[in-house]
Amino acid sequence: MKIADLLNKYYPDKADKLFRLFPRMENTARETDVIPWEEEFGIADRNPEAAKEIEFWSKLADMKAISEEEAAKKISEIVERCGAVSITKGVAWFGDEKKVSFRDRVPEFHVIVHELGHVHFEATDPVWASVYGGGEELLHLIYGGRLENVFEDNEKAVSNYIKLLELGYTDRDAFFKVADGIAERLVDKLGLKFEDSDPIPMPGVDELINNHTSARMVLFTGSIPSADNFPQNLLVCATSAIIYRDGFESLWIEFLKELEKWQP
Numbered sequence: 556m557k558i559a560d561l562l563n564k565y566y567p568d569k570a571d572k573l574f575r576l577f578p579r580m581e582n583t584a585r586e587t588d589v590i591p592w593e594e595e596f597g598i599a600d601r602n603p604e605a606a607k608e609i610e611f612w613s614k615l616a617d618m619k620a621i622s623e624e625e626a627a628k629k630i631s632e633i634v635e636r637c638g639a640v641s642i643t644k645g646v647a648w649f650g651d652e653k654k655v656s657f658r659d660r661v662p663e664f665h666v667i668v669h670e671l672g673h674v675h676f677e678a679t680d681p682v683w684a685s686v687y688g689g690g691e692e693l694l695h696l697i698y699g700g701r702l703e704n705v706f707e708d709n710e711k712a713v714s715n716y717i718k719l720l721e722l723g724y725t726d727r728d729a730f731f732k733v734a735d736g737i738a739e740r741l742v743d744k745l746g747l748k749f750e751d752s753d754p755i756p757m758p759g760v761d762e763l764i765n766n767h768t769s770a771r772m773v774l775f776t777g778s779i780p781s782a783d784n785f786p787q788n789l790l791v792c793a794t795s796a797i798i799y800r801d802g803f804e805s806l807w808i809e810f811l812k813e814l815e816k817w818q819p
């Protein structure tokens with residue numbers, strides 16, 4: 556059985572809508588096998604997503620993008636999380652192998668979409684999962700109707716969101732070039748005026764604000780930018796503003812529309 560068969564069988568209306576909004580995802584769903592569940596998929600070293608994520612953090616440590624200590628901490632978190640077998644509802648193999656497996660015979664719709672997204676966007680959890688502020692969050696805003704007619708190409712909007720977040724982990728300078736570039740275009744286009752702020756007594760925050768227009772935009776929309784993980788913080792600001800309609804959603808929608816135009 557393929558993912559497309561599973562979706563069409565149990566969620567025909569939802570599948571129609573998903574594939575109308577993300578037509579190339581339908582091709583991936585037709586190509587991706589659903590294989591039987593084995594209890595060991597819920598254990599960290601037998602879980603293909605955990606393995607990809609461990610590879611992701613180890614690679615960052617090798618590139619010196621994060622320290623060995625940070626990588627070790629992230630990896631022990633994954634082992635702890637995936638060790639709790641009862642919470643793993645599905646797993647995906649992506650990259651060369653395309654297959655998924657689900658614990659339940661009839662998985663919930665969002666669980667199927669989560670695993671399909673891994674395969675389709677070839678993205679590991681830190682840049683895909685909504686719990687990490689990944690691209691899944693944007694997909695659900697589009698699917699749920701909040702951003703249904705906003706983008707010309709929904710898949711490109713989600714894919715660029717994932718790629719920008721990934722750059723935030725792998726190449727901070729390249730990340731800021733894109734993020735600040737978009738923020739600067741919006742300042743010009745919308746005539747935004749960022750007031751000078753009083754010093755913020757948190758390590759690294761003033762430096763971030765003084766050097767990066769994207770960080771000033773976060774401050775302008777009412778949040779203190781995070782010096783620890785600004786890339787994730789920036790994108791979560793965008794999606795939360797839209798979810799909670801905090802008054803700045805139209806600015807963040809413009810941000811995401813500009814991000815869709817980016818050619819990575």
Ligand SMILES: [Zn+2]
Nearest residue numbers: 604673680684
């Ligand atoms: Zn996942």
